[in-house]
Amino acid sequence: MPSVPYDGFAEIYDAWVATVPAAEDMRSFYVELMAAAEEPIVELGVGNGRICIEVARRGRAVIGVDSSTAILELCRGRARSAGVEDRLRLVEADFRDFTLDAPAALITLPFHSMGHLTTKADRRLFMRRVHEQLRPGGRFAWDQFVYDPDYPVASGSTVLRADLRDSDSGRGRLIWECPRRDEKRQLIDILVRVEDLDEMGRVEAARYIRMKTSWSDPEESRELLAECGFEIEALYGDFHRGAFDAGSSHAVWLARRPG
Ligand SMILES: C[S@@+](CC[C@H](N)C(=O)[O-])C[C@H]1O[C@@H](n2cnc3c(N)ncnc32)[C@H](O)[C@@H]1O
Numbered sequence: 001m002p003s004v005p006y007d008g009f010a011e012i013y014d015a016w017v018a019t020v021p022a023a024e025d026m027r028s029f030y031v032e033l034m035a036a037a038e039e040p041i042v043e044l045g046v047g048n049g050r051i052c053i054e055v056a057r058r059g060r061a062v063i064g065v066d067s068s069t070a071i072l073e074l075c076r077g078r079a080r081s082a083g084v085e086d087r088l089r090l091v092e093a094d095f096r097d098f099t100l101d102a103p104a105a106l107i108t109l110p111f112h113s114m115g116h117l118t119t120k121a122d123r124r125l126f127m128r129r130v131h132e133q134l135r136p137g138g139r140f141a142w143d144q145f146v147y148d149p150d151y152p153v154a155s156g157s158t159v160l161r162a163d164l165r166d167s168d169s170g171r172g173r174l175i176w177e178c179p180r181r182d183e184k185r186q187l188i189d190i191l192v193r194v195e196d197l198d199e200m201g202r203v204e205a206a207r208y209i210r211m212k213t214s215w216s217d218p219e220e221s222r223e224l225l226a227e228c229g230f231e232i233e234a235l236y237g238d239f240h241r242g243a244f245d246a247g248s249s250h251a252v253w254l255a256r257r258p259g
Contacts, residue, residue, distance in 0.1 A: 006068035008209040025239035037106040044095040045113040049075035056084035103135035109142035115213035127228040136259020147215040155181040170199035218251040230255035
């Protein structure tokens with residue numbers, strides 16, 4: 001098992017994201033916000049760079065922070081192919097403990113990434129850090145999914161997440177996911193099995209990837225943002241800036257360091 005869980009995710013990252021219904025709307029939301037911001041602009045947890053590369057394509061410089069070497073390699077390669085490598089500064093660091101050369105005008109944490117901070121204490125430390133690294137008047141944008149106890153995939157059951165096939169070679173890849181939810185601790189243990197198939201459909205190689213994530217209540221987020229010194233500018237219920245209400249699947253936050 002890789003020491004940073006996301007290292008194992010690098011090879012399936014694109015396929016994984018493609019199966020998340022909100023992924024495209026989320027991407028547009030952050031790209032618009034970042035492309036309109038003053039620099040320095042920071043994305044925490046850059047993943048394959050699907051957001052920061054598009055922002056760089058629009059002429060903005062972005063600092064991307066991620067703790068996974070393999071993920072940063074993936075992002076760097078994609079930035080190179082897009083011809084925007086010189087506008088991205090990729091930093092290998094834990095986002096609970098990052099330090100910028102100059103205070104940021106905008107810091108983003110897209111795609112449920114707060115879930116990787118699995119305790120309230122950790123989330124508080126992280127938000128303090130973000131607040132410290134922003135300039136007065138600087139903004140912090142992030143999102144969380146709202147936990148749905150009726151989510152159709154039962155805890156402990158396995159679902160087929162992706163069935164990929166190369167039409168030329170006939171070879172394929174299956175990605176299976178088994179999420180186990182701990183309602184009391186608000187944790188999700190995700191076990192992923194990746195199977196590479198030969199042209200006859202036989203499993204040639206298989207491996208497991210483990211990932212831990214968590215959910216928290218929007219009320220806790222409101223409390224932590226205030227406690228860490230943020231003013232809440234907006235809370236949206238989706239990535240089209242619709243109002244947040246009891247039926248929202250996401251809480252999308254825009255907060256500001258006063259000043
Ligand atoms: C859900 S992905 C989001 C990627 C990207 N923002 C997107 O929208 O596609 C979370 C990313 O955060 C990174 N990550 C998780 N925990 C981290 C930590 N403590 N410090 C820095 N990066 C972290 C992972 O390596 C991964 O690339």
